[in-house]
Amino acid sequence: MVPELYWGIPAHGFFVALGVAVAAVVFVAECRRRDALREESLVAVTGALVGGAIGMRLSSLAETLDPLESWLFGARSVLGGLLGAYVGVLVAKRIIGYRERTGDLFAPAVALGMAVGRVGCLLTEAPGRPTRLPWGIHAPGTVPQCPGCAAGVAMHPSFVYEILFQLTAFVTLWWLRDRITTPGELFTLYVGAYAVFRFLVEFTRANDTVWLDLTRPQWFLLPGLVLVAMRLSIGWRRGYYEGVLRRKVAV
Numbered sequence: 001m002v003p004e005l006y007w008g009i010p011a012h013g014f015f016v017a018l019g020v021a022v023a024a025v026v027f028v029a030e031c032r033r034r035d036a037l038r039e040e041s042l043v044a045v046t047g048a049l050v051g052g053a054i055g056m057r058l059s060s061l062a063e064t065l066d067p068l069e070s071w072l073f074g075a076r077s078v079l080g081g082l083l084g085a086y087v088g089v090l091v092a093k094r095i096i097g098y099r100e101r102t103g104d105l106f107a108p109a110v111a112l113g114m115a116v117g118r119v120g121c122l123l124t125e126a127p128g129r130p131t132r133l134p135w136g137i138h139a140p141g142t143v144p145q146c147p148g149c150a151a152g153v154a155m156h157p158s159f160v161y162e163i164l165f166q167l168t169a170f171v172t173l174w175w176l177r178d179r180i181t182t183p184g185e186l187f188t189l190y191v192g193a194y195a196v197f198r199f200l201v202e203f204t205r206a207n208d209t210v211w212l213d214l215t216r217p218q219w220f221l222l223p224g225l226v227l228v229a230m231r232l233s234i235g236w237r238r239g240y241y242e243g244v245l246r247r248k249v250a251v
Contacts, residue, residue, distance in 0.1 A: 002123040015120030020049070023113025030105050030177070040098040041105065047092025048085040048106070055084015082110075103187025108173040111190060115166035121159045126206035128156030146206060156204035165197050182240040192228040195221055 002011050027045065031037035089102065126146035127139055136154025143149040173190055180186050199221045207215040235241065 011123045012120035016117045019113040019117030023109040026109035047088035051088015052085035101183040107187045107190040111170040128158035128204045131156045158204045179244045
């Protein structure tokens, strides 16, 4: 584990900040490519940043039940941050009366930013549950909330799984951005893929189970998975993804 980098810089905070910066660069580049770099889109980014910061802290309240601790230190819930960012964008656009969809601009940026930010989690947090798989990793017993670390057993590198997923998602979204032309569908596909992945990868994470051997994030995701499945089925019936399928057949 590497809790600090050079000059005492916190590793987790550094990579989260770097991930936000990388996402901002990709977002601006995509806005320029689509000729959408306007004041309204920058307001949407501001709403995402503010909403994400608030969402991460509020979501940690469900775990600590301590409002002060959650606000000061509870800034590690990615799911809460994503939900907060989404709500923040909606609120910001509503305030300025901006009606165009911006999710497709965010999707590749979020995926790459998440890949970078998760490096901080890999360096500082409990890796995952014990495993006998050959790629299991060990971590020092000093890692907080990590019984597997103290026991010296090999554990799932759950954050490596997520980094690989996000990098794959970024490449796929980058390839699909001109093939899916219906506004909002690129973002919907990313949200759906990440929701399914996150639900499954939770079985390798070190999070505590709360009911029926499922973790809090999994219970948080279950209603969203139903909604995403319904939304994707509607898109499939309406032919939103036919352009991708036709291109694949042509090849």
